[in-house]
Amino acid sequence: MAALFGVRVRRLRTAAGLTQAELGQKTHVVSTRITQIERASGAKPTLALARALDAVLDADNLLVDLWPYVYREAFPDWSRKFMGHAEQAVAIREYAAHVVPGLLQTEEYAREVLSVGLTLSSEAQLEERLAARMGRQERLDSADRPALWAVLDEAVLRRPVGGSIIMQGQLERLLRVAAMPNVTVQVLPFAQGAHDVLGGSLTMLALPDGSEVAYTEGAHYGQLVEEPTEVSRFALTYDRLRAAALPPLMSLDMMRSVLEDNRGAKVPSRSERRRLAQEQLQQSGGRQLRGSGGRIPRRRARP
16 A cells, blocks of 8 residues: 555656645655655555545545545554544444554654554564554544543553653543543543453444444454454443443542642552541640441540
């Protein structure tokens, strides 16, 4: 697909009477970048560059329409069909066990996540995957934006991917995106214990024709499930996860708490708050708190 894209660019450029240098100047890239695209020899074009080429060459969205097929080549075979479905989905339900879902990642966080893994072979491939992931996020703000429901394992919030600064930006983005009308975010706390999707992630996609598909993913593999009976089983599993997770408002509170922890602010635990309250009451001559929340009078000093 990258070769086909390059052939189309070359034909359109020639028809427009432009040299590679002139096309590069009009699209704000160096001429060697145009050479790489036409020969399919370097990094694949970003969505922004595909749009610029389409506009300059008056391609009537041909290059923009080809671009999704080009960027999928940067991913393993098992994930390409899933991405094709995801681009068309009217509703997306995700459970993330280890990292923030791609649609909600900041660019810095995404770079850290994509930098690891057995399927990554080069820096150029990393840039292709990063551009693809950032491009997919545009759907959340588009006219045909899907409804997104994300259940995040508590580990997702507490794993400092890329360090505290990158994680702080990621948590702030989660809070912003959770306020969007088409997005719901819940947190599944550690206290819920074991569940049916331990060790992996699950995504349910509702397609325009009313059908659903499921996608399960581990560290280095993925499986697209399209058989209706199996999809129904995964849908039930997802509903159980959603029911076990904290309600959206409580989830936002937990995200804010983790963000404060990440900023260096120490948020006392419940037991610490109780101990501090008892000490303050004792110092002020008040009453002591029972462990159950009741009160006991102070002992009077013996004469």
